[in-house]
Amino acid sequence: MKDSGITILLCVLMLAMAPCTGVCAGSDDVIALDVIDYPLGSLRRADAGIGWKNSWKTSRAAIPFIVPYPEEESPAQTNLGGLQSGLQSGLQSGPQSSDKNRGVTIKGTGARNNPMRRQLAEPLDQKEVYVRFDLHYRGPDEAESNSTKPTGVDPEFLVLWLDRLEGGDRSTHSANVPNIGVHLADRGPKKGRNVFMVRIGAANVAWSKVELKYNHTYQIVARLTKSGDGPRADYGRMDLWVDPHPGDLGSPDASISSAQSISQIQWIGFSTGLKTEASDQIVVRNLTLGNSFNGVLEDSLLPQADAPRGYKGIVWDKPVDFKHDVYPLLKSRCFDCHEGAKPESGYRLDVFREWLGYSSGEVFAEPRRSHHSRLIDIVAAESEDDRMPPAGDDPLSDTEIAMLAAWIDQGMKWDDELLPTPRRESDHWAFQPIDRPAIPRAADHDWVKTPVDAFINRAHRREGLEPAPEAARATLVRRLYLDLIGLPPTPTELDAALADTSPNAIDHLVEHLLDSPHYGERWGRYWLDLARWAESQGHQHDIVRPFAWRYRDYVINAFNKDKSYGRFLKEQLAGDELQPYSDENLIATGFLGAARISGNQEDVAIQRNDVLVDIVNATSSAILGLTMECAQCHNHKFDPVSQRDYYRLQAFFVRGQLGNLSLRDPDADHPVDLGNWIPTPAYDFYKKEVKTLVRKKLYTAMDTPHTWGFLSAATGDPEIKRLPVVNRKPIIWQPAALKEARGKILIRGDAGMPGQDVRPGWPEVLGKTPTSLDTKRRSELADWMADPDNPLVARVWVNRIWQYHFGSGIVPTASDFGVEGAEPTHPELLDWLASELINNGWSTKSIHRVIVLSNTYQQQRKFHVANASIDPSNRLLWNWPRRRLEAESIRDSVLVVTGELDRTVGGVSIPPEREEQALRRTIYLFQQRSSMPSVMEMFDAPEGIASCSRRSVSTVALQPLFMLNSQFMARRAAALANVVAKESGDDLQRQIEVAFRRTLSRGPDARERELAEKILLPDDASRHSGQDANKGASASRLTQFCHALLNLNEFVYIP
Amino acid sequence: MLIHRRRMLQESALGFGSLALTSMLLRDAQANDASPTVAPGAHHPATAKSVIFLFMSGAPGQTDTFDPKPSLAKLDGQQVPDSIAATVPNIPRSGVGSKLFASPFSFRQYGESGIPVSSLYPRTAELVDDMCIVRSMNHRVPVHGPGECIALTGTGVGDRPSMGAWMNYGLGSEAQDLPGFMVFLSNVTGPPPQLPGWSAGFLPAQYQGTLVDGRKGVPYxxxxxxxxxxxxxxQLDFISELNHRHIGRQGPDSELEARIASYELGYRMQASAPETFDLSRESQHTREMYGLDQKETSEFGTHCLLARRLVERGVRCIQLRNGGWDAHSGLESNHLKGGKRTDQPIAALLQDLKQRGLLESTLVVWGGEFGRTPTIEGSRTGKSRGRDHSPAGYTMWLTGGGVRGGQIIGATDELGYVPIERPLTPADMHATLLHAMGIDQHRLSWNHNNRDEIPTVFGGEVIQEVFA
Known part of the structure; x- marks a missing residue:
């Protein structure tokens, strides 16, 4: 057989439509046929061949992939010119080279899998059936060497089975079921070698003497014969021929008999097994069932040639010239809608690679395959609804269609000069390099405290705005405390700050606060919002992740240490790859690990895709400030981001998986009393699930410390152990398969429709991804992000810092720096801050300093009618913006005021039901996605589902009810009253004074004292009754007064 | 346009004058320029003012409730015929390889319409002439969690707003002193139900459903x-005066004023909620009608009765979730319990709404996250037979709120596996519910991450024939 079987191009569609008229002589011999030559991406949808009931069903564990054409650009051909010329030279060198790998490639998973199976149109029960298929076993090292003989023997396994039942993805079709294929011989002369065999049942094998060679195409023929007559007799005998000649019928290479077998064949499929590794790739094609030996053997059964596709009898047999024949037609009939950067429905036809599905994965035509061309199908559609050009326009003429088909069959020659491939580029501001601007010469240079003010002042001047006066010192101290550490100053701290009258007092205070361990608790929380971090899997069962807290502590420490932002990103994106290994790096991968595990346990392909989508969306949104999620299904409508870009970014992550990962430091904190920090109902459920998994032998106890993170099977440190994960169905961890995993475009975002392979890369518009990128891929992604030339990362981060200080960013859409994002209010300030960040070694604290020490930051909150008419929303910062405290800071502030806050930093979480036993900061309350602490639910904290760049501020009636009636607040009011009473003795005015100062960092004025007395001494009579006038209030009155103070707007807004 | 105005008011940083809660203000603003027949915030005249979603979580079997299949009885214990097996989509656990399982419940025709209903729902069936049965629902996700997300938010991921949150956002609540969207859980078994089913997703948290314990009422x-x-x-007087002084020092501010107003609203809610939730004010007859006096029906009956009281008070969306329908084994006893728990309360709710003239403005919807297979799960026998999950074809019904009763929409094949007539998706159902509330699914939008998001992101068409 050899070349013809491999190289013939088959017109399956034609066969299906007009079965066997002339093309396939002897077609009576054919029962079923599929040459398995599919256009990209449609194995599950296309219903090609003859004699079948439906299309192939594929396994979710490993979907067979169609060998792409052309292959994904090799490193030598990354630029488009190379891709295209490579393609065309392939055409010139004849069909052999380009078609060598056509077919469907089955990959191993290291486990039992039925990658593809198909039902016959009618069940077969005749006396004799012949089966043929072609097989090409690509060895593990085909790429590197041409060796055809394996060195040592790597056991292999692949069979074709014929069964009555379909079975599932993992069924073994081996109990009395005929199998034909390759396996490691366990006896006979070829014992220990991979040889071709037939078997009926796993123990009933006939080994041939033919040994498998890698990278050779075999033609396998088998005959099934019934032991008796009639439909109920079993197919008890099988014979096998490997690469036979027509006269070989009498001399099979192996034969087997069995007392028991099946009596009817309805389903046929391929199986891989334990020995089929992910690196093994097996190409299969030409699956034929027939009535005679010569029948299935002869390639003449297969359609012989790709006859030029005529259309309605018109055959275009002259050479087609693109420029003169095709181009004018496309231009006049297609390009009105399908040209340029924003084509209708996202399909553009003026770029060659787009015909091949470059950015969307959807293929319109491939050279010489007009029979598979979606474009031809569309222009030739019968129904107006399905046809292009659309209803209202005349359809293409039959001659035009025939010409297009001929153009495709002649190789789809393109004119690059006429229709060049555009470079993806954009003049959008955010994609341009950061250019450090000069600091403006401020008109009011007295007002300038840091360079920030110079930029702000220029805008004020330009718009005629007058900045508000500087805030009072006590206000500023409270503002800095709340803003930088998320806690109000205690009266002692306030007094100390006010007592410092040196000119550098504020600088000292800022340094003091930036050095406080509580700074990381405040600012790390913003990052946790971006990282959509939580301590559970999410979705239906929302099973807890007992060691996710380590990542929370990692983030807090990173902020406290002022870790370089670039390094911070690198550890989070690639911590498992970094060398030398450190536990800290591994814990950092909790950023990727924070992805929820989709509740779709029944469909591992969807579940897996959901995790990857979560990772890509969070990464692009949090770090790049790009909303890429829509490119999951189609090219971005506004931004120059293609669907291909989306899957290229995803390709960085496809070799890894979430999990519990082992730590190495023998001194690592290793708490094991999970019930101590997991909320009781969640812990009870967790224990139940553990038991189930133990029973199913899917879980073994862990004795080393571990963390929740992300590990790549290919590039992660090989010493890292992945420990059991408690989940309804454990997420798949098959290192062999993961090592080989490749990025793929999913057509229209459907996990069941994988399209072309893509190499890892960042969005094309942001620059070329080096082709050398391979080994530590995520490290290189992180390096690219932290490169000073990256236009987005530094801008996005300084803008976030700005937003967290002022409530709104210089770019108000902090996670959308794309074309549709808001324009920066102060573009030069943004660039100055970004370059300042880079110049200061990506120090976040350096940015805090230039901001909080500025006059801009230190303004009062003060309304100004004229300013408000010019800039009603204070975008240009003519006064301190109104900012409510976040949920965490509200609760934390209450605890500072009452003196109850336990200031311990880090460690395991606190279950909300036990918060009273350890009144720690809110960031330490256990974060189960489906059951967040009530104060967080109440005050707009995110649910840890998607990256959150800015919390909304809602005002609903349940908030005051919580603040006034919850048990938590009632207890705090009592605690505050207690402390106030202790400090002020039995003196009413002193009580009012102390309570105000503790709560609001200021004393009361006369009117406020009066109002306070109305609560504290409601009974007028007793108030004026002489010597008791200044006696302290009763405990309950004092409690009610304290409770009211904790409800003031002034208390929950940053002054 | 109205919606944008609403947002403008909510978001403008410096509003003037004394703003009430923004939603209250909005109602006034909209009332002024809206045509009298169109509800504030609505795009077209609504057929319903409130929605009660009777969400049967765990998924009751369609062939055991509202989609009788006589062929199933004939083929009990046999394999699924090829002609039907071939049409069942490739969904895990579709059970096509298992044996068919005739419904253990009998069906009888009710009302003038003669629509058949199983013996699980004899009382509800008395109102079948008001009900529109949709027998051709289908989607592709056979897992509870994502299935619930699809049923209630439109996608399986759980990150989008629930339909209730969209309605609450689009229309606000007519109830001045109660949350506009409330959720009650009954017969909760196993893991906690899906938060996304009543979450606000990317909408502001104020639109999320408030989870209410039927015995305790609104929290806090x-x-x-x-x-x-x-x-x-x-206390409130003190807070109010200090808050006003605080605003006075720094200038007008709508957000701070909204917070001041929220204290008054909270106060009213605190005052009125206990009354709303105090069922002792209902007559003995009513309480018995809802089954409050019986163990099996008292929890769900309480929720149904509360739902009526909330509708009377103008609450926009009420979701009553009743769990426990996941009959993988012992379907007969499982569904008998489920019917017992819900039939009488649902019938009482419908009758009660009807007699008070509220049914015509209240849309009531019944259904689970999917249906169940016509086959036995695994190889159980006798009473232990159960059915697996089947999103490929299932039944929901609607009544009240402009629905044309006594009709059946769509049909499944002779076994109840797959729709063969008018296949409909949860997205179609969502479009229909929004439509009834006067909302055009394409026009209600919220700008999230700089994209105008709409409720039905994956399409979905209004099922026009639902309406009279």
């Missing part, structure tokens, strides 16, 4: 012990 409405009404009033 009980004052700390020892507080009197007068004490609270004094």
């Amino acid at each position: 409405t009980d004052m700390p012990s020892g507080y009197t009404e007068t004490d609270r009033r004094r």
